[in-house]
Amino acid sequence: MARRPGMLCAALLLTCALILALTLTCSRAKSVVALARPPVRFLSPSVPVVDLYLGQQDQVEKLLEVSDVSVLFYYAPWCAHSITTREHLQQVALRLADQVQFVAVNCWWHQGKCRKQQAFFQYPVLHLYYRRFGPIHYKGPLLAEYIESFIRRVSAPLTYLPSRSTLHNFLSHHEQGVVGFFDFNSSPQPPGYLTFLLSALHVLRKDPHGVVRFGVVTNQEVAAGMWVTAGQSVYLHRRFNTSLVFPHSGRNFTPENICNWVFENRESVITWIQLIGEKSHALEAELHKGPALLVFLPQTPLSTSQELSEVVDVALHYHSCLSDSVSSSVWSPSGSVLPEPRFCKSLHKSTNANANSDAKVCEVCVRSERDLEVALDSFLRRTPPTASSVCSNTQRSYTTLHLYTACCRTLIHRLHPLQEGGVTGLHCRTNKTLRFYALDSRLTWPLAQRLGAMGNHSTHTHTFTTIVNLRDDTHYVLQDTGREALERFIMNFSATYSPLHRHLVGVSEAPPTHSLIQEVTTQSFRAIVIDTERDVLLFYYTGWCGFCTVLNHVLLRLARLFQGNSAFIVARVNVGLNDLPWEFMVDRLPTFLFFPRQRKQMSVKFPENTRITLPNLVRFILNHSSPSPQGEAGPKALLKAEFRSLQGEVLSLQRARERLSQQLAALWRENRRLALHTQELQSHNAELQEQSTRLETLYQEKSRQLTEAVKKLQELADASEDLLNENSLLKVLLTVLREKGSGGGAGGQGVRDEDRWDTMPGLGEETEVRKQDVS
Secondary structure (H helix, E strand, O other): OOOOOHHHHHHHHHHHHHHHHHHHHHEEEEEEOOOOOOOOOOOOOOHHHHEEEOOOOHHHHHHHHHEEEEEEEEEOOOOHHHHHHHHHHHHHHHHOOOOOOOEEOOOOOOOOOHHOOOOOOOOOOOEEOOOOOOEEOOOOOOHHHHHHHHHHHHOOOEEOOOOHHHHHHHHHOOOEEEEEEOOOOOOOOOOOHHHHHHHHHHHHHHHOOOOOOEEEEOOOOHHHOOOOOOOOEEEOOOOOOOOEEOOOOOOOOHHHHHHHHHHOOOOOOEEEEEOOOOOOHHHHHHHHHEEOOOOOOOOOOOOOOOHHHHHHHHHHHOOOOOOOOOOHHHHOOOOOOOOOOOOOOOOOOOOOHHHHOOOEEEOOOOHHHHHHHHHHHHHHHHOOOOOOOOOOOOEEOOOOOOOOOOOOOOEEOOHHHHHHHOOHHHHHOOOOOOOEEEEHHHHHHHHHHHHOOOOOOOOOOEEEEEEEEOOOOOEEEEEOOOHHHHHHHHHHOOOOOOOOOOOOOOOOOOOOOOOEEEEEEOOOEEEEEEEEOOOEEEEEEEOOHHHHOOOOHHHHHHHHHOOOOEEEEEEEOOOOOOOOHHOOOOOOOOHHHEOOOOOOOOOOEOOOOOOOHHHHHHHHHHHHHHOOOOOOHHHHHHHHHHHHHHHHHHHHHHHHHHHHHHHHHHHHHHHHHHHHHHHHHHHHHHHHHHHHHHHHHHHHHHHHHHHHHHHHHHHHHHHHHHHHHHHHHHHHHHHHOOOOOOOOOHHHHHHHHHHHHHHOOOHHHHHHHHHHHHH
């Protein structure tokens, strides 16, 4: 018991020494993983951008208080998009450094606070702040012009309109205008102005292209041109329907409600589509709404494009039912008070009458709800029905003048649409309602090339226009340029029987001419298939069709069967890459169509319930091939001759097969006999091997016994030799004894004899022993 404290102290000292040794050993070991390199400055030092390359997110809050407008650029040093955007951001910073503060933050450095506080899933990220309001996330193209245009809109979200002329220009040059009237004479900060400013900033979050613009009017006389007299009023200008004023009684005057009200009631003349990435679904969602007019033009966000102005003007005339220009009918050149608006966006009402009959379209205006009811009664309850008995649309929402509108009239469509003069009100007269879309050709030119545009992608001045009808799977291409060509293009598409030709998309690479199976493209379809001198079997396939791939060997055998026949060819077309006229398309894959010569309009489809095999295809071709002229061997005659030769070859093959089967049977029997004999030999060989093993064992045993016998015989031989030697000695001894017995008294002689015995060569101690034994 007395030794336990001492043992405990010794154990503790030993443990401490072991831990110290391990610590020293581990401290000397080298780290397997190399430490990350410290980040360096991402942007050039000569550019006026604060580069927080260590991810100092805490300094961002301090920098936002310095400037009214700030741009935050979150990047990752390894990101290719961040590296590309860096050049464009530096260009914008050099131009706007005196107005905007630019801050770049490395949000990838693992030791920085940005990486710990922000959760970005992609880079780069561009945020804008306007006097502590934000962040406003920029979602547009990461190009210098687009970024600068968006920053300028954030810097000046409201446009001051001091006169009616500026108000006229503001509403005429922007597709969607929102104007607020605030009386600054009554107070330095009129109520609602800050809310209106914040609503403009809220709209920028949803509208990166800047289609909706906000303006401010402070003069009551200028506001009277919008039929607005009360302060804190927000006016939404619309070109087709009646303009609206924000309803204070129905909604609270907040930035969110104003923003939602604008997007609920706005009219879009042309919609800008921005395709982000290669797999964007933005265009597909718009094309599902109906026929679309796509205009590819180089967009200049910092200036006004002449081409875009012409397209906008055509779109305004297309949607307006007024006979004159929209801008001139709404505004007077002198900038006087706006005339009373009227409802013009009427809808076409289809009838089952003849195409030459009149089409009914609404276009009558009334001022009050009572007049509306009287008009509806007079139009809808009139019997018998006449040309004015159909009203297609009724406007029952509030307006600036609190008017209710209903319109009905009769349009005569006996004349060609081109003879009616322009596209004014065409939206009211056709069921093929077009939607106008604009795309930047600098960003989406590969898509334009897929739709039929010509020109190199590197050029930025190309303009391309097409109409895409996704429901009918068709699109039309405008070959000419100019406003008149565009109007004619729209009129031809809107006609009942459109004279436009469907544009067919096909591969441009020419297929090889010398091959068993000819590859058909959109350009070579008529030259190969619609050839009146040859019968053509056309195979429809695509790259994603698995059953089409399985049938390749059947098609190849069929082509080899008709190889050398100039009156018949086997062809195939990839309908996934090549468009064909509607009359030559199929509804399922794989499909075979047979086009007989001189009767191409009587093409025949291979039966769907028949298995696609070589005999069935040959029988199908024989049944539907054209009769051959005199003196010319057609495919039917050639096939019959080939079938006769094939029948002879089949008979010879059958006989050869019978002989071969007999030989195989004899060989099988012989093989069976040899197999049995081999089995017997193998069993006999096993027995012989067993006997050989036993004999070898017996031989080894006998050899061992013989060796032992030889040893024993050697021992016996040695023993017999000893006995012989002993026998000789005994004989000598007996002789000596006899001689002694016979000599009796002659002692001297006896002594001499004994002395002679002792002196005999070869005798020693053994002789003495023998003498003793004898005695």
